[in-house]
Amino acid sequence: MSFEWPWQYNFPPFFTLQPNADTRQKQLAAWCSLTLSYCRHHKLYTLDVMEAQESPIFNNKKIERKLSMEAIQVVFEELRKKGNLDWLDKNKSRCLVMWRRPEEWGKLIYQWVSRNGMVNTVCTLYELSNGDDTENEEFHGLEEWMLLRSLQALQSEGKAELITMDDSKGVKFF
């Protein structure tokens, strides 16, 4: 299934940061949703700002428009404010993209856990992300850091507790 670009992607002004505040807000919202859905489609968890400029998300070769470095930073900052992005370094050159926020992932995992009657049981992180039982779940193949964050989010809600076992991590759901 190929990625479906939004209509804005072929609209040249989309690639110029709009000076009008209202217009800019709508434009940024469109950029955020495009970035997240693109990453989700391609299962991308980290983005490099330098590389991003050349990636198809921010560079539409067909209409010969690309989003400037400065504008990409603005989009990323907007994503960070919404809780969908975390910088990996102080220079803001690499970032983690969370097309689902940890709380949302946590909710999905917990739903699966309750459906399968696994409340009050312990399972390893590996089982959750790579086990045969979760193959049809969206969180299957989730990167470990993301999984850990999701479970931490559940833990703060009191729905799970992370346990450190010999060489791997486990989790108990309540």
Place this chain on the structure above:
Amino acid sequence: MDRFSWANGLLEINETLVIQQRGVRLYDGDDKAKLDVGVVLLTTHRLIWRDIKNHECCISMPLSQIIFFEEQAAGIGKSAKIVIHLHPVPANKEPGPYQHSKFSYIKLSFKEHGQIEFFRRLSEEMTQRRWENTPASQPMPTGMGTQAGRTRAVGIVGIERKIEEKRKETDKNISEVRISLKAKEMVEVSRSIANKIKDKQGDITEDETIRFKSYLLSMGIANPVTRETHGSGTHYHMQLAKQLGDMLQAPLEERGGMMSLTEVYCLVNRARGMELLSPEDLLNACKMFESLKLPVRLRVFDSGVMVVQLQSHSEEEMIASALDNVSEKGSLTAEEFAKLLGLSVLLSKERLLLAEKMGHLCRDDSVEGLRFYPNLF
């Protein structure tokens, strides 16, 4: 300068103020007086001068002291002056700033202009001689002193000078009349040509008509408001604003209700011909449009571009037309829009920016330039 006496600056009972002008320096003959710049007041009876800062410092001289006076044109770095020749010091004169002076004339130097109007009013007062009809409550020292010898000498020279002056004045008046007659004729002629053009529009190309119109316009203002006629400061700018309001109406209507300030500047100065206007004076006059409730307005765009527009000029209409044009073409640059409307690029860009500001358009800023699109966001 020794003809001046110290005064309290108050008018006598029968005395009325005729005109006053700021920024005047006094000269004792050819030398600068030891006084600063001040205000000179002409009343029906006296010439009064007051220091601009220290109002206590005020001197006056009866008009009867004046034999005659003449203009001295301004030069490079020199203000225009009025030279006033005086009768000798009367015996009973009150003390003044100068005990004695070797000159029998003073000069008023107009740093802030206004000398033409002042000169005119002074001439009026000197011919009316109102101080004779209604003597001020305090007896004014008269100019005719008792020192017979000197008086006669000065008197004869004075009379001769007076005659000479009169002759010059008449000459000047005649030539002025001639000029204004000529101007009137010229206007008549151009009017008749304009009508002829109107009648057989077909024979003359649009371009020629426009060119001729601009010629006509350059003969437009018969008596421009100048600093010389109206002094400096607010009064001058007010008069100027009124004149601008009148003359800009037609050109503004022709250009869709808006002109950039630079365009206005060129147009106005072409129309004034000799009495050129400084950009600063133009701007100051334009700033008064609103307070004077004139049908034109100065408008400053966010970018700093200044325009003069008709008050009736509707912003909504302007934005709507910009949006219509852009929607029709898909997208437009300021240059394309300017061509489409026959406007200057500067103004067409301002319109697009305004429409963008209102959220009707958005921009595409690429290597190909700045293009505006309908705001689809």
